[in-house]
Amino acid sequence: MKRGSAAGWAFVTVLALLAIGAGYWARKQNAHPATTTSPEATAPTASAAEEAHPSFLYGRITTVDGVTYEGRLRWGRGEEAFWGDYFNGAKKENPWAALVPPERRPKERRPIAIFGLEIAHRERPVDLTRLFMARFGDIARIEASGRDVRVTLKSGTGFYLDRFSASDFDDGVRVWDGARGVADLDSLRIRAIELLPAPRSGAAVGRLHGTVRTRQGEEFSGFVQWDREQCVGSDQLTGHTAGGERSVRFEAMRSIARRSDDSSLVTLLDGREVVLSGTRAVGQGNRGVYVDDLRYGRVLVSWGGFERVEFTPDGSGPAYGDFPPGGPLTGTITTRDGRHLTGRLVYDLDESEFTETLDAPSRGVDYTIPFGLIASIVRSGAEERGAQCARVTLRSGQELQLDCAGDLGQGNAGMLVYVADGQRPEYVSWTDVVQVALNRPPAMYPPLDRR
Incomplete structure (x- = not known):
């Protein structure tokens, strides 16, 4: 899921700050060098780069010292390894929230109960904190500067993440460099990562x-x-x-x-x-x-x-070139009062690209579906958590009945629609949405930059 409670993220942020501080102190003491060479690199040769099969993550890393590494990549030294894997982080802020009229800011109802009986309820603003998720195959570049981590998609759209919140960037990267061998790079030593297709095809990998x-x-x-x-x-x-x-x-x-x-x-x-x-x-x-x-x-x-x-x-799975550039989400919203609003969309005051995902569960399975695969979303109107509340029709024609949770639940912050290329969007609350019909992703859109 791409959202979290304020208290939960505050706790995670404190832990991240403590971990980063501990890592910095250790480096000052030379207890754990920021860049290490793994046992696999005892005799580095040029053939290491040739082992990079196109399905493996591959790229060029520049450190804060200006040193460059290029080769096969694996995040966290033993985690994400392929282009279909997801890079995760926490967005610094939600720029779309400022485009919603203050009196229409979404709220959620919280019951007050004694011995299981509801005696009252209170309303509070919906948490607009959002996480970032993107397949590595959709990313062009990752850059770190101060408190910011900027992720640029192939489409040109940029997102700014909070470096001091838990994210995959904090995990560091292992790189198989043809000249330098295998190196484990700490995130604090990384200035930029440029993701690239592997220049040559190595042996097929034993992917699960x-x-x-x-x-x-x-x-x-x-x-x-x-x-x-x-x-x-x-x-x-x-x-x-x-x-x-x-x-x-x-x-x-x-x-x-x-x-x-x-x-x-x-x-x-x-x-x-x-x-x-x-x-x-x-x-x-x-x-x-x-x-x-x-x-x-x-x-x-x-x-x-x-x-x-x-x-x-x-x-072995798709190569970097198998992920085409995405673009801004477009389609038509049908409202409960019968209006049809067509234009560029921002779903849940968060997702604005076809490569971003709809996240919702059903019967013990969490679905992470790129919007580019979705033809329409039809709400049933149910609001109870765990209820089947939406029919999602894929471009293949298959229909999914998904639960009223995640991106389909009461925490959904609503939609923005840029009608007729308007400079300021129209806001539609989630409870007023009946159907979202999405266009097919076009080949190219002008880039955006969203902090």
Whole structure:
């Protein structure tokens, strides 16, 4: 989800400041150098750059000291590795909020209850804090300056993120440089990251792919990230067995099935079975399984909704050039009083690009759907959290019934519509929206810059 409570983000920000301060002090003491060379780089050669398959993240990093690294990238030293993965952060502010008349600023109703009985309620402004999400394949450049991290999309649109809030930029980057070897770069040493297509094609990678089945009987197929992190065959799953702790490489697995709340049954390629328990990744601490299903963009199957995953080999995934530049969101809003407003749109006072996403759950699955895949959104009018409140029709013709939560819930801050290229948009509250019909993404739009 792209929003969070003010208190929650304040807590995260405090933790981020403490972590950054601790990291800075450690560097001053030379306890943990900002740039280190991994054991993989004991004998760096030019062939390291040739190992970058087009499906891997690839780019050029410039440090604050002016040193340049170029090669395959992996965020957090063991996390995001592919162009379809998402870069996350916290937007510094919401520029769209200032375009809503003060008297029409969205509010949410909060009940006051005693022993489960509502005795009153209060209204307070909807939290307009928004997070940033973009696929790496949609990003052209990431730059850091002072408190700001500026992310520029391929379309030319720029977003300013708060460097001192938790984000993927804080995790640092591992780079496989052909001349310098493998280096782990701390975020405080990075000035700019320019994302680029790999200049040559290396060997195909062992990316995790398979079909995930939910406890509701739904199936999602595509590239997989177990526990939101492990995504290549060389990654390992660790747990406790009757004989002690054991780690199993994903490339040796045929399937993983939920055995209990706190354990998983791993079936190996040779048919042997291993029960793993006692660690976060194999039990209820698991953060869920991402599946890049081409029908929807990306889904997250929670541990509570997960039943099993069957791994199947199926290529390495899209290259950087497979992600075309997006552009501003356009379409028609139908209101409850029968008006039809056509023009450029800002959804939920946040999403303004076709490459941004609609985030909403359904039956234990969180959908992250790029607006470019969506033909229309029709509201049912239900406001209860967890109710089926919207029918989302995809450009493929498939319909999804999604819950009244996330970008479809009562926290939705409404829509801005720039009618007939107007300089000032018209505001439509979420409760007044009946349907959102989206245009197909055009090839090119003029760039924007949004702080």
